[in-house]
Amino acid sequence: MSNFNLPAVLFSLAAWGLIIFSAVFIYRRKEIKLKTWKIIFVMVIGLFSFSFKMHFFGEIIQISILPLGVWILFGVLRRKEGRWQAYRPYAWLGFAANFIFLISSLLSISVHHMLFPRDVASTYVSNIHSPSVIVIHPSGKEEMVDSKKLQTAVENMKEEELNIFNWHDQTASLDRTQVVETFPYVLKGTSSKWGSGIETLVYVAKDGKGILITSKEKQHYFRSPDSIFEGVDEE
Numbered sequence: 001m002s003n004f005n006l007p008a009v010l011f012s013l014a015a016w017g018l019i020i021f022s023a024v025f026i027y028r029r030k031e032i033k034l035k036t037w038k039i040i041f042v043m044v045i046g047l048f049s050f051s052f053k054m055h056f057f058g059e060i061i062q063i064s065i066l067p068l069g070v071w072i073l074f075g076v077l078r079r080k081e082g083r084w085q086a087y088r089p090y091a092w093l094g095f096a097a098n099f100i101f102l103i104s105s106l107l108s109i110s111v112h113h114m115l116f117p118r119d120v121a122s123t124y125v126s127n128i129h130s131p132s133v134i135v136i137h138p139s140g141k142e143e144m145v146d147s148k149k150l151q152t153a154v155e156n157m158k159e160e161e162l163n164i165f166n167w168h169d170q171t172a173s174l175d176r177t178q179v180v181e182t183f184p185y186v187l188k189g190t191s192s193k194w195g196s197g198i199e200t201l202v203y204v205a206k207d208g209k210g211i212l213i214t215s216k217e218k219q220h221y222f223r224s225p226d227s228i229f230e231g232v233d234e235e
Contacts, residue, residue, distance in 0.1 A: 005197030007111045015104035019043075019097050026089045034086060042087050045069040046094020057109050058217045064098035116196040121157040121222040124192050124200045124213045125150075131189035131228075133204055140184030140206065144230040150190075153209075153224035162212070162221035183212050204228070 023039060048069035051062050073091045077084040116123045131145040183203035192198040203212040208227035213220040 003191070003197055003199060004195070005108075005112065006195030007108045007115065008197065011104040011108040011111075015097075015100050018100055019093070022093055022096075023090065026093065030086070030089070032086045034090075038087075039090050042073060042090045043094035043097065045073055046091040047097055048072070049095060049098055051098070056106065057113055059105070059109050061102060061105050061109075062098075063102060064095070067092075067095040070095050112196070116193055116198065118217070118220065119159045121154045121159075121211065121213075121220075122193065123196060124198065124215070124220070125154045125187070125190045125202060125211065126193045127191045128154075129189055131187065133185035133187055135184060136186055137181035137184035139181045143185070143208065145187070145189075145228055146230045149226060149230075150228040153226055153228050156226070157211070157222040157224045160210075160221050160223045162219075182206065183210075187211065 023043065027033065027039065046067070046069040049064035050066035050068055051064040053060050053062050055061075070091045073087060074084060077087055128147055128151055131147055131150050133143055133145055135142065182205060184206055185204035187202040187204050190202065192200055198215055201214045203214070205211065208229035209225070210221065210223045213222065
């Protein structure tokens with residue numbers, strides 16, 4: 001449970017709560033009481049729609065345009081007098097649920113970016129417990145991570161530009177054992193901030209002063225004036 005998206009969970013619960021409340025409200029106002037399973041079925045069909053996708057802060061969101069499910073239900077239920085009128089509010093509530101989920105997603109993504117800013121190293125390197133580095137390239141040597149130095153470095157790190165494509169091209173064009181790898185270590189014993197749900201892989205620079213964060217969204221390079229390794233003097 002340490003790696004879950006708290007804003008997404010809370011806003012999803014709020015969205016479902018609003019939908020259920022609306023369904024109960026409609027049910028109580030209607031003279032004809034439909035069976036629960038029929039209400040759920042009609043609402044699920046009402047969800048179907050013609051939609052398009054777009055990007056919002058690196059996430060894909062879906063915007064509904066045409067109520068295909070409502071049209072299908074109308075075509076089927078209108079054959080018997082009074083049936084469409086009984087089911088219509090639930091069908092439209094199903095379609096409206098698309099917009100409730102959309103608003104929920106937009107708010108969730110916006111709040112997530114406010115609570116967990118992408119340009120702050122502590123968003124990705126937090127919950128520090130027995131940190132260590134694993135050597136992943138022959139150019140690296142065994143190093144010990146100082147927990148206090150790491151904590152201080154993370155607090156003081158600034159994001160900088162790093163030409164990732166250049167770096168990959170340079171390392172790919174030479175033999176692995178002949179390259180002084182820019183990031184010969186992977187950091188272990190840390191995780192992203194609680195509630196962020198961000199999964200990361202943290203590479204550490206050879207001098208222990210830079211980290212390359214790789215997540216599903218993009219890569220971030222942070223630099224500190226001081227090394228996180230034990231026995232390395234600060235500038």
